[in-house]
Amino acid sequence: MIIQGLAFLLFSGILSISALLVITARNPVHSVLWLVLAFFNSAGLFVLLGAEFIAFLMVIVYVGAVAVLFLFVVMMLEVDFVSLRQGAMQYVPVGLIVGGVLFAELVFMYGGLEIEAVNQAVTEVQNSQSIGLVLYTDYIFPFQVAGLILFVAMIGAIVLTHRTRPGVRRQNIAEQHNRKPEEAMEIRKVTTGTGA
DSSP: OOHHHHHHHHHHHHHHHHHHHHHHHHSHHHHHHHHHHHHHHHHHHHHHHTTTHHHIIIIIIIIIIHHHHHHHHHHHHOOHHHTTTTGGGGGGGHHHHHHHHHHHHHHHHHOOOOOOOOOOOOSSSSSHHHHHHHHHHHHHHHHHHHHHHHHHHHHHHHHHHHHOOOOOOOOHHHHHHTTOHHOOOOOOOOOTTTOO
16 A cells, blocks of 8 residues: 555656646656656556556557657748747736636535545456457447547648758659660760779
8 A cells, every 4th residue: 555655756746747847847748758758657647547548548649649749840840939929928927727617626626525435346357358348349439430530630740740841852763764775874975094
């Protein structure tokens, strides 16, 4: 029990610090890297709660896809973040009010709950296995449709960010296949003792 408490303090402390650094870092690339650390620590908290499937989703989906996509977009679009932050301080009071309201709602919600210790019988089927059974039997069609939508979104993101830059040589396959030998080679007569 002590080890679980220490692990909770470790994960929650690093999560709080990294979440603070996500919004305070000046470099957007550093913000995304702090976000990755926050996702890893929240996955650790889900493992402590016994929700391994959600922890795996946090690591695979959020760290492996969303945060990498954020990093990719930040590095590819070259957005001028200095100009975007010029008027950001005028929204701080509104943000503090909204944050205070959300915090008050959380306090009231947790204050109204009666926490009871419920002894649950440990079954042979773990939660990851039971989720997999439901997902791949009852909801196989929506699962496949979601995979297809994500695949189309990935292709769209690649097409939108793929652009030509001046001065960068690109391979043109059709031009290479249609090239004649006389366009590719030049035969020179080199005499002995002289270079080409």
